[in-house]
Amino acid sequence: TQLLEQSPQFLSIQEGENLTVYCNSSSVFSSLQWYRQEPGEGPVLLVTVVTGGEVKKLKRLTFQFGDARKDSSLHITAAQTGDTGLYLCAGENFGNEKLTFGTGTRLTIIP
């Protein structure tokens, strides 16, 4: 069974601070996706990383895929209250479109 562990599980920081969320596994994935989910809604795709070592930036969000394609990180610069939500990483396996989701990081940005 493939598992994706996210850390921290909960994070509460002041507006304007920086933060990093980690997604780790002992398994290799062909790609990794990051989602943000608001209460009562489905996850919304933020980014997909495919190549080991890949870095993608989405405004204040920076996503990195580990060289071995087993882990990923999400860094947010100058957090805003609108960044509040549940952040989920999800790995896709070679030849299998099933997504394995991480345990989630619940982020709260305090004004």
Add this chain to the structure above:
Amino acid sequence: DAGVTQSPTHLIKTRGQHVTLRCSPISGHKSVSWYQQVLGQGPQFIFQYYEKEERGRGNFPDRFSARQFPNYSSELNVNALLLGDSALYLCASLKGGEANEQFFGPGTRLTVL
């Protein structure tokens, strides 16, 4: 363009009953996946369908079944409901391509009493 739609949005059932949840994918998408998200956890894969054929099944009991119709919409059926089936049921529409990005609907919140 409409995104992924799911119905109903909320549902309350009692133990032993059955339930049918419905999903319509994004126009042009031929593949649908179903996930169960228990409160406080990440979604767990239940089924994937492509062109009406089952392509994958997660670790769920036979009480869970699904099908996909010629218009690519899908139904998830759960029989003999248990309290532990209470969850948000998510449907994802697959884009395809190099990295299979999945676009999720708003989900159906099922409560089993």
